[in-house]
Amino acid sequence: QQQVKQSPQSLIVQKGGISIINCAYENTAFDYFPWYQQFPGKGPALLIAIRPDVSEKKEGRFTISFNKSAKQFSLHIMDSQPGDSATYFCAAYHSGYSTLTFGKGTMLLVSP
């Protein structure tokens, strides 16, 4: 019930293209859904987060789409840039425990 499934495992996108990463969860007790970005050798950093009562949230080139009935959410990176090349993790947050359950990550490479 604590699992968060993330796909694809890796993704190659050309510069200027759209990167799409998908996640699905099982536990309906999760109440926030953040995305983290991690560069090699560094700790992850929060990119964007969404509450389950919102269907979409946009911050700059990054958009989260959320489908509560399907228990799925996705990250869209518009106009992908080589600097976006990193590993992206979706996560689900349980406010009762203040804990995050992470997906296994997607390694994104944006080719110049």
Place this chain on the structure above:
Amino acid sequence: SQTIHQWPATLVQPVGSPLSLECTVEGTSNPNLYWYRQAAGRGLQLLFYSVGIGQISSEVPQNLSASRPQDRQFILSSKKLLLSDSGFYLCAWSVGSGGFDEQYFGPGTRLTVT
């Protein structure tokens, strides 16, 4: 401003040796503290979290333990390392707000057990 420190940055230890990784947070009080392990292809696995001094919750049964001797200090230990303990260990902190508590991650410790 708040900062989080982890040391050492890298560590190579033989199987069966003890382990002590330290994490400290500056610039905040009574943070929630977390230890994660990141192995290739497995994402971030929550190992321990603490909401206060001496309060430790374990997520995964294993040969690791955690302690919080001071408000802003979190220590990950093992008496005898296994090969499977190799990985990238990340400490994180957050401050409870009643809503989504953003977790801020440290720079990590790369542990190789040989």
